[in-house]
Amino acid sequence: MLFTALLATILLEFLLYWAFTRKDLPPLILYSILINSFTLPPATWIYQNLVPDLLMVELGVIVVETVLIGLLLQIPPARAFLLSILANGTTAVFGLIFPFP
Amino acid sequence: MPGRTVILLLLIGLVIAPAAADVIPPGQKTVSSCFEIGNTGEYPDYLFIAFPLSMSGGYAVMKPGDCVSFYKFASPSIYAVKRDAFNETAAGEGGQISSNYFSSDPGVIPSGIAIRGSATVAESSPVKSISTIYTITSVNSTRLGIIPARERYTYTDGRTEEKTLLPVETTVAPSGMDPLAPVLTIVAGSAIALIVGMRVRKR
Numbered sequence: 098m099l100f101t102a103l104l105a106t107i108l109l110e111f112l113l114y115w116a117f118t119r120k121d122l123p124p125l126i127l128y129s130i131l132i133n134s135f136t137l138p139p140a141t142w143i144y145q146n147l148v149p150d151l152l153m154v155e156l157g158v159i160v161v162e163t164v165l166i167g168l169l170l171q172i173p174p175a176r177a178f179l180l181s182i183l184a185n186g187t188t189a190v191f192g193l194i195f196p197f198p
Numbered sequence: 199m200p201g202r203t204v205i206l207l208l209l210i211g212l213v214i215a216p217a218a219a220d221v222i223p224p225g226q227k228t229v230s231s232c233f234e235i236g237n238t239g240e241y242p243d244y245l246f247i248a249f250p251l252s253m254s255g256g257y258a259v260m261k262p263g264d265c266v267s268f269y270k271f272a273s274p275s276i277y278a279v280k281r282d283a284f285n286e287t288a289a290g291e292g293g294q295i296s297s298n299y300f301s302s303d304p305g306v307i308p309s310g311i312a313i314r315g316s317a318t319v320a321e322s323s324p325v326k327s328i329s330t331i332y333t334i335t336s337v338n339s340t341r342l343g344i345i346p347a348r349e350r351y352t353y354t355d356g357r358t359e360e361k362t363l364l365p366v367e368t369t370v371a372p373s374g375m376d377p378l379a380p381v382l383t384i385v386a387g388s389a390i391a392l393i394v395g396m397r398v399r400k401r
Contacts, residue, residue: 131396134389138382144253151253168397193253 102141102192107133109191110184117180118170128169136161151189159185230327231317232265235276236347237333244278244337248313249300265329273314275300276332278307278342309342327352331360 111129115122136158144154159181166184167177238246239262249257251268258266260276268274283305300306317328329350336343350360 131389131393135386135393138386142382150255165393169393 103133103137105191106137106188109188113180113184113187114166114170117176117183118172120170125170128166132162132165132169135165155185155189226318227321227323229317229319229323229325230267231330232267232327233313233330233332233346234263234265235260235334235344236262236331238262241278241334241337243281244307245281245284246334246342247277247279247284247300248274249277250274268313273312275311275313276309276342276344278309278334278337279305307337307340307342309344311344324353324355325351326354 107126107129110133111126114120114125114129118125140154140158143157144151148154159178162181162185163174163178166172166180167174170177170180172180233248235246238244238260246260247257248260248266248268249255250272251258251266251274252272253269258264260266277300300308313330319325319328329352330346331348331350332344333347334342334344346363348360348362350358352358
């Protein structure tokens, strides 16, 4: 279940990274794997065990991913922040509409 | 590009291998599950509330005969609140409620139990759904005692069967490490190590 969610998040965020930056595909999918592998498992655990508030957890993820996106995609902080909001907003809405069984 | 492709495949394997442990085991299937409290009527002064039921924090006031389902990642707990102390209007019946209410309101009595999500059975099993029936054993101003007492199985042919669970002294939320925590730590740790490694190499 977590694996399915992680895979879907990686694919969705990869598409958004590409749509936003139009950089080469292989590095972008690699960055999406790394970024989401770092943020999604702890975020899920934090949501289940510490902070059962989706908005708070998503805000934390947006901040962390802003830093990672900026570092890896080498884009300015403001654009990284915007991309992080866009990516996490999209995946959050996707997850709420299509909860994996 | 072959070097990059190899790294990519290794990374995918790194993610898939541990995370695959969370996938339904071969030969098993997921069946719908829910939980209810069988003896809320014995405590008429209290309301028993399950929270959170969804990613956005939904809750349900448990009523006799109501079997409550929840989103698989939610892992709700059950709380008791004095009937006259619960401001249902402010909270919004069936709607959203702040997690701060359950963690900091002095009128909320925690049980400490953590109800886990979907149930799996053998692929060939005729079980269609499983209801877990909890029994309240005690309520005082600081602690709600509650245990899973029975399971009711509904079969594909419409029959139902109820079985008593083995007696347990207490059921408590995992205070130590979550069983999934080592896997999550490895996945997240590997990812951040690789990110840092890539940044260092670029410099």
